[in-house]
Amino acid sequence: MSEQQTRPHVDRRALVRAGVWSVPAVAVAVAAPAVAASGVGTPVLQLNWLSIYGADYTGSKAGSAESQTAVQNVWQNGVANGGPTLTQVTLTVTYQNKNDGAVPTLVDGTGWSFASVSGSTYTFVWVGSLTPGGSTPTLTWRVALKKSFNGDLKVSAAATANGAMSPTLQASTNL
Structure with a gap:
C-alpha cells in the first residue's frame, strides 16, 4: 500500500519537472527560426x-x-x-x-x-x-x-x- 502512495507522489513530481523544463525548450525551438530569419539581413x-x-x-x-x-x-x-x-x-x-x-x-x-x-x-x-x-x-x-x-x-x-x-x-x- 505504501508502494502505491509513493508511486503517484513521485510520478507527479516527475511530471511537474518534465513539464516545467519542456515548456521553455519548446518555446525556444519555436522562436529560434524567427530569430534566425530576422538576423540574416538584406543582401x-x-x-x-x-x-x-x-x-x-x-x-x-x-x-x-x-x-x-x-x-x-x-x-x-x-x-x-x-x-x-x-x-x-x-x-x-x-x-x-x-x-x-x-x-x-x-x-x-x-x-x-x-x-x-x-x-x-x-x-x-x-x-x-x-x-x-x-x-x-x-x-x-x-x-x-x-x-x-x-x-x-x-x-x-x-x-x-x-x-x-x-x-x-x-x-x-x-x-
Missing part, C-alpha cells in the same frame, strides 16, 4: 569596379569597347557571417553613347554568360555560389562601336539578385 550587391576602354583599333579609331567588373555580395544590418549566399546575379549594362547594339564579341569570366541585348542595354547572368563578402569572378565583355563613333563613351551598370539591393556604377572613357 547588398556592389560592383567592385567598372572599367571601360577602347579595343580592336583600326588606326587611331576604336572598333569596340571592352569593359570589366566583378560583383560583391555585401551584407546589411551588421551581419557578417550569417548573410545569405546568392546563387544568381544579373548584371545590366547600358551604354549612353553610341554602341551598335550587336551581341558582344567577347564574354569571359567563370560562371558568366550573355543573356540579351535590347538597344544599348546588355544583360549578363552569373550562376554559382556567392557567399557574404565574396565576389564573382571578373566579367570581361566587348561590344562593337558604331563606325562613326568618336568622343566620350559612357556606361552604367547595376547588379541585381533575388531580394538584393544594388547601387548603379558609372564609368566613361574618351575614344
Whole structure:
C-alpha cells in the first residue's frame, strides 16, 4: 500500500519537472527560426569596379569597347557571417553613347554568360555560389562601336539578385 502512495507522489513530481523544463525548450525551438530569419539581413550587391576602354583599333579609331567588373555580395544590418549566399546575379549594362547594339564579341569570366541585348542595354547572368563578402569572378565583355563613333563613351551598370539591393556604377572613357 505504501508502494502505491509513493508511486503517484513521485510520478507527479516527475511530471511537474518534465513539464516545467519542456515548456521553455519548446518555446525556444519555436522562436529560434524567427530569430534566425530576422538576423540574416538584406543582401547588398556592389560592383567592385567598372572599367571601360577602347579595343580592336583600326588606326587611331576604336572598333569596340571592352569593359570589366566583378560583383560583391555585401551584407546589411551588421551581419557578417550569417548573410545569405546568392546563387544568381544579373548584371545590366547600358551604354549612353553610341554602341551598335550587336551581341558582344567577347564574354569571359567563370560562371558568366550573355543573356540579351535590347538597344544599348546588355544583360549578363552569373550562376554559382556567392557567399557574404565574396565576389564573382571578373566579367570581361566587348561590344562593337558604331563606325562613326568618336568622343566620350559612357556606361552604367547595376547588379541585381533575388531580394538584393544594388547601387548603379558609372564609368566613361574618351575614344
